Amino acid sequence: MNYAEFIDEVSLAEQAENLGRMAMMMGLIPSFVVRHFPDSWEFYIPDETGNRLTPEEAYLHLNRLVDSQN
Numbered sequence: 128m129n130y131a132e133f134i135d136e137v138s139l140a141e142q143a144e145n146l147g148r149m150a151m152m153m154g155l156i157p158s159f160v161v162r163h164f165p166d167s168w169e170f171y172i173p174d175e176t177g178n179r180l181t182p183e184e185a186y187l188h189l190n191r192l193v194d195s196q197n
Contacts, residue, residue: 133186136182139182139183139186140161140168140182140185142186143168143170143182143185143186143189144161144168144170146185146186146189146190146192146193147159147161147170147172147185147189149189149193150189150192150193153193153196155192155193155196156172156174156189156192157173157174158172158173159171159172159173160172160173167181167182168182169181170182170184170185172185172188
């Protein structure tokens with residue numbers, strides 16, 4: 128079983144950001160944007176939905192992309 132390496136909202140957002148970098152290096156997404164606010168992070172993946180993703184949504188989406196290639 129693969130256990131996630133996050134324990135709170137900040138570490139979840141950091142993991143989502145790391146997955147975004149991995150997905151870019153693997154050529155799965157052309158780019159991604161993370162907007163850091165004092166109380167939250169917003170993720171955008173251009174050329175997909177164009178919608179804002181929460182850290183949870185970004186983690187699940189990017190994890191699915193990266194895992195499908197492994």
